Amino acid sequence: MPLFGPLGRRPAGTMLTAFTVLITAWLSPAAATPASDSPTPADTTSDVWRVAPPETKKDQLTADVALDDSTGALSLTVRRGADPVLPDSPLGLRTRDADLTRGLELLDRADRRVVERYEMTTGKQRRVRSPMTESRFALRGEGGVRMDLVVRVARDGVAFRYELPDSAGTVVTGEATGYRLPAGAPAWLLPHTSWYEEVRARTTAGGAPAGDYGYPALFELAAGSANEYVLLTESGMDSTYPGSKLAHTAAGDNGGGAYDVALAEAEVVSPGDLATPWRTAIVGDLAAVTESTLVSDLAPDAEFADTSWIRPGTVSWSWLVEHDSPRDFERQKDYVDYAAAHGWEYTLVDEGWSREWVPELVRYARARGVDILLWFRWWEVDTPEEMDGVFGELNDWGVKGVKVDFMNNGGGEPEGVGRHAWYEDVLAATAEHRLLVNFHGATLPKGLQRTWPHLMTYEAVRGHEYYSFDQPLTPTYNTMLPFTRNVVGSADVTPGTFSMTNRTHTDAHELALPVVYESGLQHPADSPETYARLPEAERVLDQLPTVWDETRYLGGRPGDDAVLARRAGERWFVGGIHAGAAGETEVDLGRLGADDDERLLVELVTDEADGADGADGADGADGLVRESRTVAGDAELTVPVAGNGGFVALVCPAERGRTTCDAPVRTTPATALAVTPATATAEPGDEIEVTGRFAAADGESATLRDVRLGARPRAGWTASGDDAARPVLRPGQALSGSWTVRVPESAEPGYADVPVVAEYRAPGAGRAEPPVHVEQAVRVLVAPPVPRGEAHVGDLHLLTATNGWGPVEVDTSVGEDGAGDGAPLTIGGTTYDKGLGAHAPSRVTVYLGGACSAFTAQVGVDDEVGDQGSVSFRVLGDGTELAATGTLRGADGAQPVTADVAGVDVLTLEVADGGDGISYDHADWADAKVSCA
Incomplete structure (x- = not known):
């Protein structure tokens, strides 16, 4: 409903x-x-x-x-x-x-x-x-x-x-x-x-x-x-x-x-x-x-009561330390794998993701207990129609949230009534589609996180992205935020970035920031390889909640120090950051509310002694040490703090036999779901026989409960055949099913996924937790008519069309990032009436159905970028390379490309950058056409 x-x-x-x-x-x-x-x-x-x-x-x-x-x-x-x-x-x-x-x-x-x-x-x-x-x-x-x-x-x-x-x-x-x-x-x-x-x-x-x-x-x-x-x-x-x-x-x-x-x-x-x-x-x-x-x-109460689907969490995120990585499917899988191994809830794929592979990444991640969040520019969801279309598609893919950016520009007054109306509309639409929201390039929190409980965090702060602009955050600045910006709402500062060499504070200072700064989605912004070299930091991040029962101020003054304690259940997480020379900080544990005669276990993480002069760990070396103490409930800790340093303390009841405040890191069992056929080509009205088999992966010892397996075609498609179900699936056992899927008569040409889904409750999961979702899909091509005679590629039905910037344009250059804003296709002073305007990296596919014999085009960098830009072109038939160019630059003229496409069903045209980034990489497939029977 x-x-x-x-x-x-x-x-x-x-x-x-x-x-x-x-x-x-x-x-x-x-x-x-x-x-x-x-x-x-x-x-x-x-x-x-x-x-x-x-x-x-x-x-x-x-x-x-x-x-x-x-x-x-x-x-x-x-x-x-x-x-x-x-x-x-x-x-x-x-x-x-x-x-x-x-x-x-x-x-x-x-x-x-x-x-x-x-x-x-x-x-x-x-x-x-x-x-x-x-x-x-x-x-x-x-x-x-x-x-x-x-x-x-x-x-x-x-x-x-x-x-x-x-x-x-x-x-x-x-x-x-x-x-x-x-x-x-x-x-x-x-x-x-x-x-x-x-x-x-x-x-x-x-x-x-x-x-x-x-x-x-x-x-x-x-x-x-x-x-x-x-x-x-x-x-x-x-x-x-x-x-x-x-x-x-x-x-x-x-x-x-x-x-x-x-x-x-x-x-x-x-x-x-x-x-x-x-x-x-x-x-x-x-x-x-x-x-x-x-x-x-002071804010209006919540717009809806059912918040069971809202799950704050820790997010792996690649963009800050690897700006081009969101374009790389395989690299995003590395971040998913890291999140899965450490019990993190999400992976955020930032600018550069592709519709071609995001559904597959979502399936890969969900099978490992990780959900995907996607980045958008706000004008891509500017109208109710765009919101319904985009957010509906994300639901089909299984994406769980959006990071929406650049509300501070794009036309209109960013603090005006029109932009605030957009905030309300996008929050209503994302709530309708059960998507979490992260606002970037945005206004300040002003109470909307109470009114719209799925609004997890805002930027509206100078965060860690400024390190990549060579504008590092100072320790003095860091100690101001807990008393100013973060008071009024969640702040997506993206702390936990240890590999930035222009950092002037220590590793312990950096590690304390995700405790000191509250955010419903916390984005530790470094690579898996960096965290693997910082085991003490990794251990703290694996334990750190993002939902807090209460917060206590323990000391500090803006610009000098900040010591805050946050409680989740019985555990307190204390974070302290310092600006200035080395010294000591007094931490009054009595403010945490324990009885005087209660004993507390304190696990303290600080900088190594030789880290006193700054960020010795900035190169990825482990600059952190941990010690444990058992103290009285009203104890005052004296904590040594390095210059521009900090500390983290985990505090919990010192129960008999307890040696750590750490809770076990829960990971998702490895499973295998096989679906046949993997691909199919069909016409409207056809039926496809689909089978699925689900089991724990080889060597996995976990027992799965409440297991269900079934086909889940998209709206308009139907599947006959019952779900297969078992209350318990033990190691070595499998669950299988088969279904007849019918392509609707109204199906539009193009690709459609027919998912087969297994869901189960993982060991240790509570009844309120969502089941683990494992999905594979049959990739169905609803074939358009085959081309006849000599046909321009831009006049054919484009099965897929992805671009590094803006949409692929037909018969014009790519122009800017909007649809229809290109100029005539021009390479080396020659103008072409027909063709495709692309921007690296780009991929276009069209259906030939084995009916064509040759492909020809004139390719190069469009004159609209002058002598800038560097790109290369590839032509593929059914996944096999048929032709390619070397790197072409803005000063080069057009180069002819020809390929034998006899027997090819799907023709793919790819553009890659020349190895120096994608700026100005405006690439033209001029006069691109196929010769067919």
């Missing part, structure tokens, strides 16, 4: 509350005077109303809303006890018809207690309970226009938003919202870009250069006897309102620290009621900031 109907978005202002408990107590409308618990206003010309949290305690957070009697302007002050933390923040909206920043009059105030209860599939805490007080201030402004200010106060921060209720429609032209910070307050700020990948730097609120800054923005403020930190961001985004940023006019440390909310679009057109995102301030010490769930607390 579909999870959703047609793609669409929620009406403005609606919120699902499946996991939200609202305890409401509406107060008397007589709220035009200060509330009884309000402080005496410092400015007696203002009315002030206090919003206090539901859990009363000493030095609690409160929010004071003030309305200036003389101007009718609103402001908000956040206090810790009696001390202002975030003072005099201006509030209000401007619309095309009314200025709602001045001349406001309070009509009513209503309060309620809100308790958010929900479960996350990702994040720093799986189960969340967050009590808040909400106050709604109903205001009347210019022309009698109504505006509500809604304020929420929680134990870890304050948030507010504006609502325009009972509106026949409006156009917002801006906000008066801003924050007034002490000029000398230390600040950790990110210059704003739509992809949030600039370098965050330490400055001061007043000393930061004039300009725009991205969320989250962290400030350190003096408040009473202890310092407070304020992290500014936004939450509860939807497609009715654009994103925003912080605009700062520099005034110097002795001037002002004013930061105003600037919208990404000049106008916001709303057809009816309007609710803005929550302007969010997380407030407290560094423990409160790093452990906060306020961003997801």
Whole structure:
């Protein structure tokens, strides 16, 4: 049953509350005077109303809303006890018809207690309970226009938003919202870009250069006897309102620290009621900031309840250290094999994958207990029709998730309502097709991971890919992220990259990053060969979960150190990273909650002593050591830390006989599924006899349970014959079946796979775990008509057509990456009317059916790239090479290619790069034709 109907978005202002408990107590409308618990206003010309949290305690957070009697302007002050933390923040909206920043009059105030209860599939805490007080201030402004200010106060921060209720429609032209910070307050700020990948730097609120800054923005403020930190961001985004940023006019440390909310679009057109995102301030010490769930607390509840199909996990990924490897089927199998051997859940195939071999890779991986994720450009799934087609095909292949990239460009405002509408549409479509999502080149997390539980992670961070651009991440930068970017949602930094020689931090620092940085999909970004040379790192990565029950701050300060602990079940994983000279770190295990008389087993991984000066292990040598300690539950560990170093600790109860916190690494038994025939050629209406035999592989000792074997043809194809099933399949036993598969009369020419699937429960698997899926397929060619006479290849039905960049073009050059954007085919100054425009690596197949005798073409690099580019051409008949060229370059003219194709059923035209990368490799098969009977 579909999870959703047609793609669409929620009406403005609606919120699902499946996991939200609202305890409401509406107060008397007589709220035009200060509330009884309000402080005496410092400015007696203002009315002030206090919003206090539901859990009363000493030095609690409160929010004071003030309305200036003389101007009718609103402001908000956040206090810790009696001390202002975030003072005099201006509030209000401007619309095309009314200025709602001045001349406001309070009509009513209503309060309620809100308790958010929900479960996350990702994040720093799986189960969340967050009590808040909400106050709604109903205001009347210019022309009698109504505006509500809604304020929420929680134990870890304050948030507010504006609502325009009972509106026949409006156009917002801006906000008066801003924050007034002490000029000398230390600040950790990110210059704003739509992809949030600039370098965050330490400055001061007043000393930061004039300009725009991205969320989250962290400030350190003096408040009473202890310092407070304020992290500014936004939450509860939807497609009715654009994103925003912080605009700062520099005034110097002795001037002002004013930061105003600037919208990404000049106008916001709303057809009816309007609710803005929550302007969010997380407030407290560094423990409160790093452990906060306020961003997801403020977000709408989950759009669907069944999350059983959502599986976060560890992902093998080749692109960072081998940019061309996603084009290489055999190399991707190496990454699958590594994931399978180490119990990792996924392999991500990044830019360059081919439709020709991905289905086979998926089958190869799933038989080994590994699922495949695929990379896409966002404009490849830009419309509902594209989403349904692409994601439906991924379901047919068995792909389990998508990494979607470059939302920061491709037309339109990347933080505008149109792009946010696309985010909602693609999340609805991927949920419909049960695909996990990883957003890259994207906006910042703003609560959508609660609303859409299959959204595993975002980039929106300068991650490890910058090493390959020769812009290494510094240890100082690394220690800022846990207190800033990663507070508001999962961050796909892709840590665990040991082979980068431009690294300036140690192996233990690098190993700690997947603990310190939370991500629902964690991508250790190095090669199997590198990890094999780092056994201690490998051991930690094999144990590391990506779903956490809770997170605790244990120490550090942005730019200097970060020590975080994350719990999964009974085990705590502690990660510490350091910037600066060698020293020692004190780790208070008492914060993990164990009783004083409880004994804990601690397994500590640090840098070798000679690694104190930097990344001695960057060449792949093992620079890590492990030691075990048994300590009291409230012990303070003194951990030696190398220069720019770090550490990882696994902590678990020290039970009798227990020598390690490691859990066994579960791997999938080796099996064999044989299917006949391997290939077939058929016409619409034909029937194909298919058989399958499934058994454990030779030498495998595992017993398989709940085994089922059957044919699973795609929609429109049918299979007669029952599934074969056995409750237990022991070593040496086999399960066999046979089926008659019928090709539908409506089948289009081309290749179609008829899968035969075996599913079983692996040893040790729980009932809630998905079965292991083993699949082989009969490759069926539904034959198009054979060509007659002299036929241009571009006029025939292309059975397959893959390209290294953009689509294969017919009768034009490849041009750019869009369909139909090529120019006339031109080689060496000669223009050709007919042919194919390709880009290395490329592969095109057409059906000849044994009816043709000769193939001819003029080949070369298209003139549109000048003297650049280098390619080679091959012609194959039924898989056998018939003709080939050497390397041709942009300065070369056209070269003739001929081949004898007598008796050939399938003709294949391949283009390879010249060995120097694929840039500018625009290859033309000009005047390509076959001579047939």
